[in-house]
Amino acid sequence: MTIRPAQATTEPKMTVAGEAGNDREELLERDLRYAHETLQSTIDDLQTSNEELRASNEELQSTNEELQSTNEELETSKEEMQALNEELTTVNAEMETKVAELARATDDMQNLLNSTNVATVFLDERLNVKRYTEDTGAIFHFVPTDIGRPLSDLASNLRHGTLIQDCRDVLKTLVKKEKEVTTQDGRRYLMRILPYRTADNVISGVVITFIDIETLKRAEVSRDFFESIVQTIHEPLVVLNAKLKVLSANKAFFETFRSAPEDTVDRVIYDLGNRQWDVPSLRKLLEEILPELAGFSDYRVDHEFPQIGRRSFLLNARRLEQSPGEPGMILLAFKDITGES
Secondary structure (H helix, E strand, C coil), rough: CCCCHHHHHHHHHHHHHHHHHHHHHHHHHHHHHHHHHHHHHHHHHHHHHHHHHHHHHHHHHHHHHHHHHHHHHHHHHHHHHHHHHHHHHHHHHHHHHHHHHHHHHHHHHHHHHHCCCCCEEEEEECEHHHHEEEEHCEEECCHHHHHEHHHHHHCEEEEEHHHHHHHHHHHHCCCCCEEEEEEECCCCCEEEEEEEEECCCCCEEEEEEEEEEEHHHHHHHHHHHHHHHHCCCCCCEEEEECEEEEECCCHHHHHHHHCCHHHHHCCEEHHHCCCCCCHHHHHHHHCCCCCCCCEEEEEEEEEEEEECEEEEEEEEEEECCCCCCCCEEEEEEEEEECCCC
16 A cells, blocks of 8 residues: 655645745835835925925024114114214204304394394384383383284374385385384373395394484483584684594684595594504593593694695694593694794
């Protein structure tokens, strides 16, 4: 009896093992593919992240450059602000100086106006009070709060009832008005209304002045009286002001020295003729001694004069004091002593 190998039992076992191997290979392949795909995806993600990081880095670099540029601009702005602050400090100092100068100029102008003893009122284009001098107290009853108020609303001591209309006429025609007016207490004034012109030649109101006629008339009478005395003196005589300019000369002076008023009046005595009076000793008398003394007498001058030849004169001078605040005058007389020993 022949016994054969049991082949039928081993073949199925190999088939099962082969199938298990195939399944494992497929599983491994799937795992490998999955791992490969996962790795590829990770690589892709890393590349994407790297690109994003690169883009972010570029953005950060760009932002950093912008920040640096902004910082530089801020530094520049800071320097400009510092320079501007210095300029403003300088301008502020200049403005303070200008304000101080303007205040001094205003004070000077106010003192000058008050020193003229002429009542003066400044009105704007609406005839509101802008400024006034102390001497207006005899005509208007101004108080500091009247600045800016219409002149028509304020009381005055004038009998002149057309003052406001006269001011309007001057503003309209730009032609000054001048007339005599009287106050309620009988004082007479010469009233002048003139356009107020600015430095830019713009009319911005009017100026009203009131000059006391009685004072003017007294001054005119005194001047006429003084001039009459000067003219009645037979010896040559000149009247000088404090600056040694000839205010007037009598007839005897013009006849003796054969000069004309236009060559004499308002000229310094040293400039008369051929400067015959420009003598050092006479200068000392007039400029140094006479201001300290009331006068000098018998100062001799020998000179070759134009037109009249060589002559000898004795000069006598007297200093005349005027009212307080007014310049003095000098009387200078000439006595001809030619031919006398």
